[in-house]
Amino acid sequence: MSRLIQAAAVRASGYAARMAAQTRDARTTLNALALAHLCRTIAPTPATLQAWSKIASESPNPDWLASDLLTGLTAAAGMLETGDARAADYLRLLVDLRQTDGLFDDTALLEVALTGGPALGLPRRSDAAIIDGLLAGMETPDFAAVLTALEAASAFGQVPLSMVDPIPDLLEGAAAAALRAYDLPLGARLLRARRYASPRPGAGLETGLAFLLSSQAEDGGFGDYDTAIATLNVEGQADAEARIRLPVSFQALWTLAELEDPALRLARRVFGADGLAARIGVAA
Amino acid sequence: MTLLDITASSPDEIPVAPEIYGVFPDHESRSCLLEGVLSWLGMRLELFDPPQEEAVTGEVPETIVQGRRRKAFGELGAALRLASRAPSLRTHPRIRLLAAEWKRLARERNIFFDARRRIQLFPPMAVALAVLTAIEPGEDQPDRLRLQTVLDRGFMDRVERSAWHKLDLKYYFEAAGLTHGFEGDAALLAQCSLMAPPALPWASTMDLYGVTHLIFHFTDFGTRPLPAVAGFDRDTLDRYVVLALAMCLAERDFDLVAELLMSRLCLGAPADPLSRTAAAALCAAQQAEGFMPDRTWPADVAGLTPAEAMEKEFFGVYHPTVVTLFLIACDMALEPAA
Secondary structure (H helix, E strand, O other): OOHHHHHHHHHHHHHHHHHHHHHOOHHHHHHHHHHHHHHHHHOOOHHHHHHHHHHHHHOOOOOOOOOOHHHHHHHHHHHHOOOOHHHHHHHHHHHHHOOOOOOOOOHHHHHHHHHOOOOOOOOOOOHHHHHHHHHOOOOOHHHHHHHHHHHHHHOOOOOOOOOOOOHHHHHHHHHHHHHHOOOHHHHHHHHHHHHHHOOOOOHHHHHHHHHHHHOEOOOOOEOOOHHHHHHHHHOOOOOHHHHHHHHHHHHHHHHHHHHHOOOOOHHHHHHOOOOHHHHOOOOO | OOHHHHHHOOHHHOOOOOOOOOOOOOHHHHHHHHHHHHHHHHHOHHHHOOOOHHHOOOOOHHHOOOHHHHHHHHHHHHHHHHHOOOHHHHOOHHHHHHHHHHHHHHHHOOOOOOOOOOHHHHHHHHHHHHHHHHHOOOOOOOHHHHHHHHHOOOOOOOOOOOHHHHHHHHHHHHHOOOOOOOOOHHHHHHHOHHHOOOOHHHOOHHHHHHHHHHHHHHOOOOOOOOOOOOOOOHHHHHHHHHHHHHHHHHOOOHHHHHHHHHHHHHOOOOOOHHHHHHHHHHHHHOOOOOOOOOOOOOOOOOOOOHHHHHHHHHHHHHHHHHHHHHHHHHHHHOOOOO
């Protein structure tokens, strides 16, 4: 991992710790733990380890269901390292519920996180269907389904894909379009999917990397949301900054790490080769 | 192989060279797209009709601006000019009809009226002259002298403008046979955004139009290479155009998709899966009436009369539809002769 990305991770860990200390609520704790664990995975330095410890020891108990699945799983993965029973309980609940139809939007992510391997039995889409989905419009269910399918087919980058042209180009274009609309989480997700879809370099990957790097602010968090935060503050929504920028920072940093090092697959590093279920001694 | 062997071969055994149709997946899809566009343009021709210029009174001539109807008329003309380069388009019955109507309107509407004072209309007049020069080859263009007089006054080609704006004017001035004082293409390329295009996530739609129009005019729609300039990285530009095309495809901005596809043609890029996919997407986006939708289509026409609604829709969609004609014309004009 380059010093540039490691430095970004160190700054982001400081941001996570400050947000957790500043807001002191269960949702923020969860998001801050996830970001801090990501930071120490990317850059295991005294600064990131200290940030993690501070959040884990001084923040309120996390609300495990307060954020998206990726955030919850990452936070739980970090807490397991200290033998945290609440994290283990959360994961046991996921193991119990994972076969329930329609309960989870992202069953592929759940499988990768719990078992370390790709989800079995998911229908594989043809190249033509993937292209059609990517051209359907970024706000459509077809587009979202294609993105999820690519993540699942690659097990979040652990299974090499060599998707035919122009799928990698279309993913790069969609990523650029998402960033242009300032939808950083979607842009980040599309850039990762592009990385999973093909090992070849691309101008869109370089553009995305540069954009995300430049979106880290002086405080270590990612994304410029002053106007949105001010609007939410006026509307009386509590902890607007933490609710917006912690998840965005998580997505941005995850993506930077995977773009910058083509061999790095954070899913494997964070969840382990055998998955989180094995770490809590449960057969998944 | 003897003559007997050749004549004895069944047609299935004779190898057929693959037919290359530029960016389009096949001849049929390009033809279908073309016929739809031409049909719609023919049906909406009255909406391209420019003002009757000598009837525009009550305004100081120097203050009269182009407006959307003159703009639409000029853009249609520019597309017909490009179409005239492709032999099969030049003789296409609908193109011939459109060109004839365009010429008739240009004359009847007196579009060069008061050319020496209506200086803000000078650029579209130059475009119109270039169009007439192309679609009436060999015919005398008496308005050229009046336009040259304006240029000879020493201001039109001297005021502060971007390299893009200068090139747009220079291109059509030269196509119209006008002499001017703008720098050469190499000097303009060295000053323009193609040297270091703006990062796409931050680029505006106008920035992208700048890129495409610079490419069109530097290459004369693909008939000559970009000028050689120190420090200019051609590969970077190629990759930029590819990414921009993919981005606009994702945004379903078919106007820019067509312009960026044309840019790839002008840069001599081989027809690859992305270009073919983009061209196929254009074909799929074409509406039943033959027009190409813009990003705001369908327009909100609540409370409008049918005529008002048609006009509102027209000014939303005419540009991507005309640009599609540009693309087809460019594709056909650059196609190797059979």
